[in-house]
Amino acid sequence: MTTDNPPTSPGSVDDWFESRLHWRALMDALLHVRVPLEAKTFFFGGMTLFLFGVQVVTGTLLALYYKPTPEAAYDSVLFITSDVSFGWLIRSVHHWSANLMILFLVFHLLRVFFQAAYKYPRELTWVVGIGLLGLTMMFGFTGYLLPWDQRAYWATVVGTEIAGGIPFIGDALLVLLRGGADVTEATLSRFFGIHVLVLPLALGAVVAIHLVFVHQQGLANPTKPDPRPPAVPQGRTKPFFPHYILEEVIAWLFLLAMLVVLSSLFPAGLEEEANPLETPAHVKPEWYFLGVYELLKHIPWKVVGILTPMVFIVLLAVLPFIDRNPEVRPRKRPLAIALGILTIAVLIGLTIWGYYS
Amino acid sequence: MSQQPTADPGTSGFSRRRLLAALAGFSIISTLTMIVAPILGFLIPPKTSGAAAGGKVLVGTVADIPPGQGKVVPVGSSPTIIVNTDQGLNAFSAICPHLGCIVTWDPGSNVILCPCHDGRFNPTTGAVLSGPPPSGLPAEEVTVEDDQIFVVSS
Numbered sequence: 001m002t003t004d005n006p007p008t009s010p011g012s013v014d015d016w017f018e019s020r021l022h023w024r025a026l027m028d029a030l031l032h033v034r035v036p037l038e039a040k041t042f043f044f045g046g047m048t049l050f051l052f053g054v055q056v057v058t059g060t061l062l063a064l065y066y067k068p069t070p071e072a073a074y075d076s077v078l079f080i081t082s083d084v085s086f087g088w089l090i091r092s093v094h095h096w097s098a099n100l101m102i103l104f105l106v107f108h109l110l111r112v113f114f115q116a117a118y119k120y121p122r123e124l125t126w127v128v129g130i131g132l133l134g135l136t137m138m139f140g141f142t143g144y145l146l147p148w149d150q151r152a153y154w155a156t157v158v159g160t161e162i163a164g165g166i167p168f169i170g171d172a173l174l175v176l177l178r179g180g181a182d183v184t185e186a187t188l189s190r191f192f193g194i195h196v197l198v199l200p201l202a203l204g205a206v207v208a209i210h211l212v213f214v215h216q217q218g219l220a221n222p223t224k225p226d227p228r229p230p231a232v233p234q235g236r237t238k239p240f241f242p243h244y245i246l247e248e249v250i251a252w253l254f255l256l257a258m259l260v261v262l263s264s265l266f267p268a269g270l271e272e273e274a275n276p277l278e279t280p281a282h283v284k285p286e287w288y289f290l291g292v293y294e295l296l297k298h299i300p301w302k303v304v305g306i307l308t309p310m311v312f313i314v315l316l317a318v319l320p321f322i323d324r325n326p327e328v329r330p331r332k333r334p335l336a337i338a339l340g341i342l343t344i345a346v347l348i349g350l351t352i353w354g355y356y357s
Numbered sequence: 358m359s360q361q362p363t364a365d366p367g368t369s370g371f372s373r374r375r376l377l378a379a380l381a382g383f384s385i386i387s388t389l390t391m392i393v394a395p396i397l398g399f400l401i402p403p404k405t406s407g408a409a410a411g412g413k414v415l416v417g418t419v420a421d422i423p424p425g426q427g428k429v430v431p432v433g434s435s436p437t438i439i440v441n442t443d444q445g446l447n448a449f450s451a452i453c454p455h456l457g458c459i460v461t462w463d464p465g466s467n468v469i470l471c472p473c474h475d476g477r478f479n480p481t482t483g484a485v486l487s488g489p490p491p492s493g494l495p496a497e498e499v500t501v502e503d504d505q506i507f508v509v510s511s
């Protein structure tokens with residue numbers, strides 16, 4: 001690969017690495033790419049990535065004190081919050097970062113949707129993205145049980161029961177998730193293992209695939225469709241490094257500040273310890289499951305209530321193959337935009353209804 | 358590029374290439390099976406002999422559940438709700454048939470209530486009064502000897 005390398009003085013650090021690793025070619029390929037001037041990502045994807053990084057760091061710290069058994073879990077979480085130095089902060093940042101991660105993930109998805117960045121040639125990037133959405137929600141669901149308080153316990157009973165309602169595979173899935181017929185220590189061990197080992201590795205790998213795809217395709221230009229067959233995009237561009245990255249880092253610093261403020265003002269709480277004999281009044285799931293919760297309350301056929309969200313996710317995943325309109329400007333795709341806005345309105349409506357019911 | 362001989366052994370009926378492909382396919386599939394089978398087996402929890410203490414289980418005394426009241430008690434590993442109505446003592450499984458929450462007695466409205474999605478049940482029959490549960494609460498047999506309440510678990 002020939003590129004216009006900046007001249008470097010012999011004996012520089014850059015030279016030292018270059019002569020051993022050919023690292024200029026690597027850096028050129030990874031960093032010295034250009035993005036269309038019109039591309040507006042609002043940095044949502046990168047912010048989601050940053051929050052995942054925060055989760056890995058704070059989660060690893062929490063795991064040093066957390067004990068995944070029904071007898072000890074609740075007390076170990078109390079111990080982290082009240083005895084360990086900065087324990088409340090680490091736990092609250094983990095809590096808030098999880099919530100913000102879902103939020104910015106949704107913003108990212110909406111940005112990609114409204115800019116039509118899921119269209120040719122980025123269909124697979126979108127499909128992989130839906131995989132990331134699923135993995136992130138599984139993070140939320142498995143992590144929720146770990147404090148072993150009443151909210152945690154009953155959200156898990158209902159959540160796993162929902163999985164158990166899926167036709168044909170439900171019964172097996174329920175036992176597989178719970179590690180038995182009921183939510184017990186077997187469930188806690190499973191959820192712990194999935195939450196701290198399986199999901200981080202899986203999400204890390206799938207994010208890597210996602211980013212390789214984005215890198216290969218370059219950022220979408222929301223003002224015009226990609227040329228077919230592929231050609232070097234025309235139009236004005238700016239360097240990814242340092243211009244784009246610098247703005248991205250500013251967004252990350254903003255997030256960091258937000259995390260500290262939220263954690264200080266609204267630290268993560270803990271309810272009474274789990275009691276398998278008593279469901280507390282008004283148990284509700286996390287806000288991002290409230291829509292499904294409200295749906296299950298009103299659809300009289302259990303199976304329909306359970307399958308509706310799943311069918312929705314599958315439809316979302318294959319969206320690039322349903323929506324064959326090549327246009328990217330909102331005015332030229334009124335149906336997609338209208339359906340998108342309608343879907344958002346329904347989801348927000350259900351969520352608010354679930355919150356106040 | 359040199360011309361290939363017309364009688365290419367790779368394209369005739371039972372060739373070395375097809376044999377090798379079949380063997381390779383067999384190795385790949387058997388290797389995958391060898392890896393996946395124990396993982397799947399490991400994930401399926403072993404059957405624990407359910408500690409269902411068949412027979413009569415003492416769950417409390419009549420004084421615990423005055424008329425117009427109800428209470429959830431453990432019977433083995435299955436929670437049971439005992440309600441004291443005009444028709445006397447009734448017992449039902451306390452596990453909501455909707456999504457598995459534990460029902461409670463609602464003294465205000467005199468019904469059995471599920472706090473999760475507001476399912477309501479008739480306290481004498483266990484039938485659904487309102488809400489999403491697909492079926493009523495299964496009845497359990499309850500007996501009183503002296504002032505002690507027993508649930509006869511199956």
Ligand code: HEM
Pocket residue numbers: 041042043044045046047048049052105108109112117118122125126127128129130132133136207210214218219220221
């Ligand atoms: C853990 C979750 C995710 C992470 C960390 C992530 C990360 C990223 C990053 C860093 C980019 C570069 C552009 C940007 O910052 O916006 C990107 C682009 C993209 N993402 Fe994601 N993403 C995630 C989930 C999703 C989801 C749920 C979808 C949609 C279903 C999606 C679809 C896309 C598409 C189509 C692009 C290319 C957009 C363009 O070229 O303008 N991603 N992602």
Ligand code: FES
Pocket residue numbers: 453454455456457458471472473474475476488489490
């Ligand atoms: S779990 Fe009882 S009404 Fe849903």
